[in-house]
Amino acid sequence: MANNQNERKAGISQPRNIATLLSILVPGLGQIYNRRIVKGIILLIITISFLVTMWNYIDIGIWGLFTLGTIPQEHHSIQLLLQGLISLIVLAFGIAIYAYNLIDARKDAIAREEGRPNPTFIKGMSNFYDKGFPYFMILPGLIMLVFIVVLPLLFMLALAFTDYNQYNAPPRNLLNWVSFDNFVNLVNVDIWKDTFFSVFTWTIVWTVVATTLQIVLGFFLALLVNDKRIKFKRTIRTVLILPWAVPAFVSILIFSALFNPTFGAINRDLLAQFEIMIPWLSDPFWAKVALIMIQTWLGFPFVFALFTGVLQSVPSDMYEAADVDGGTRWQKLRHITVPHVLFATAPLLIMQYAQNFNNFNIIYLFNEGNPPVRGQNAGGTDILISWVYKLTFETNNYNMAAAITIIMGVLVMGFAFYQFRKTAAFKEEGGRY
Template identity: 60%
Template sequence: MATKNSHDRDNNIVNPKHNPTVAALLSIIPGLGQAYNKRYGKGAALFILFAAFVIAMIDFITTGLQGLVTLGEVPREDDSRVFLSNGILSLIFTAFFLTFYILNIQDAFKDAKRIQLGWKVPNIREGFKNAWDTGFPYLLVGPGLFLLMFVVVFPLLFMVFLAFTNYNLYNAPPRHLLEWVGFENFINLFTINEWRNTFINVLSWTLIWTFVATTLQIALAMFLAILVNDPRVKFKKLIRTVFILPWAVPAFVTIIIFSAIFNDNFGAINLQIIEPLFNTRIPWLQDPFWTRVALILIQVWLGFPFVYALFTGVLQGISSDWYEAADIDGANRWQKFRNITFPHLMFATAPLLIMQYSFNFNNFNIIYLFNQGGPAVRGQTAGGSDILISWIYGLTFENQQFNMAAAISIILGLLVATFAFFQFRRSRSFKEEGTF
């Protein structure tokens, strides 16, 4: 007994009879734990909210989860897409319920622990004021979070679930019922020759496209920004305005104009430049190699103004004292660029530059608007200039291979997320301190 009293004194326990474990166990029925803690208003509100949710949603959730397993039972009457949607909504509602249910238990346990240590239970008015003060940020964030769940999470989950079904042109509901096929779509993607060859070719071009186009636009922007920032250059404002113009014009307008300029038969590139100089015409739209070259050139033109604006702002913020100290030490231009200019540029803009790579990895507009992913390639379900995102578009809206498109989308999402995660982690601008 003496040992227990000594332990209570060490932990400053004022009310040892009030047991947090009992409060948590009572909260298995929401609100009872709060009532045990003498927070009757809070307990009544929680009990009413949970009871109302269960009464209103129990039938929908149980039916939805059952339909998620079966995906329908009667062809032409049951639409598997509806069953899948209702099942996903049931999962979201269940996740919400379990989250708040666990928070209810934790709340009762923590309040009981505080009461045990001598905390005075506030009255209803004080409790409401404290809840308002602590919960106000969540009240503002709540509607956006709720909307995000149904605008982003729901479609994403729907796509993920489709990847494990046999939903395609020849097995489309409501005429047919969908079936769960496990990882069959992913296995087919890597074992069937047509799918495997197309996937490897498209993924290879996507990686080349992302790296080459983005790196060139960054390099061009850096070169021009450093050149224009030189004190000897006059009319800086005019030059910077001209360089920003490609960014000011809507991208889709520029792409459509370039698709005409690069046309094999009447495009200005062939008629005014290539043919007079080399007495030949380049098949920009008919040969996959030249289509890819044109796409990279167009993306460099479209992408460099934004990066140029970033670099220009950073360069103007670099103190001239750094360069003066380098001159005193006898550093040449290359050494000043490598040890002062380049580190400053990368440190300040690294996250945005990483986003440029991620954006181009999924840059659907330029691929589709320039040549619709063409030209066609024999033995492939994708065009010669298709990247993963445009291939997915074609599989979905043109070939109606929804299951394969969903499987490729999952792989695409994992690739982008993995690349962005590791690059952001390596970025010095995301660390608390950075040294040059």
């Protein structure tokens, strides 16, 4: 019993434990105890400055984050929510500094136990330059990233769990945390359920069909142009890439005019020759067909340019060996060309699917997601991203828009992560990731 008490006292009296305890009580004291006076004073000043300048802000922010205000028209729930999120970020930085203080004090105390001398000021600056300078240089960029990217994402995530809409908006009303009610309403309430599943299925069809068509068309044209029998290849490549050179919004607006059922050239000059009039803008089905054709036209030049470069890098001796073995044109395409192209371009092709999943420009510029559909609060050609835009800027259903945005983000990240994991271009040697 006496031995255990002696060992416990000896453990407490070890410099590492004393330095850690002092750093827990007051950041910087552990460094001063380790005779790192300058470092200890700097940490102490940083701690005092942080507490003096940020304590009240963090206190109010955390309170507002949990309550979203208690007095209508005096407390603004959105401002309190934003202040609360900023407080969490600032508090995380403070905790990181506090953790560094503990780790550093304990590390110096261990060096003291082992009899290693404290580094001189010049040596300490040299160590900082060798090990800590890169982190110090990326710190401003990291802080900007947190407040420009992470903070808006957290704000959107928080809105999805509130009742912020056109009928309940601050400062007239206070917001409330509603847990997962917004997500439940998407699949339970009739108008939200019908609209969500209709828009969601069209978004999937749009993404798969439009992206696949532009990839297939680009690959087919790249194969043709890469054929040895084709002459004037440079001219043909230049012509095929021209749609990519024109700004997309200009092309979309031109196509919107061309597909106009009243004065558009497609109906008036082309289909009229066969006595056919198609309601491109007023019928949801034909509007979707038009959108898919337009996206195929806009998207294939990039894929064509990508595949053209890759096809030129395929070793010719592989085709020669296939010819010796009696391989057909189809077998060479299937076993040589396609695997080689997909290995080099799969990540970019996956990005094409992700980009079209959130392709707001073409949907909104062509016909603003119209035509209207009875019983739904989204247009017949709206995809999830354009529906979110309408919910945010037209009907002010911020909570539902945030909930749908979260679902979109999860779908895109899940699809991209799964496909990247299956892509050979992302595998290391030996088949491991």
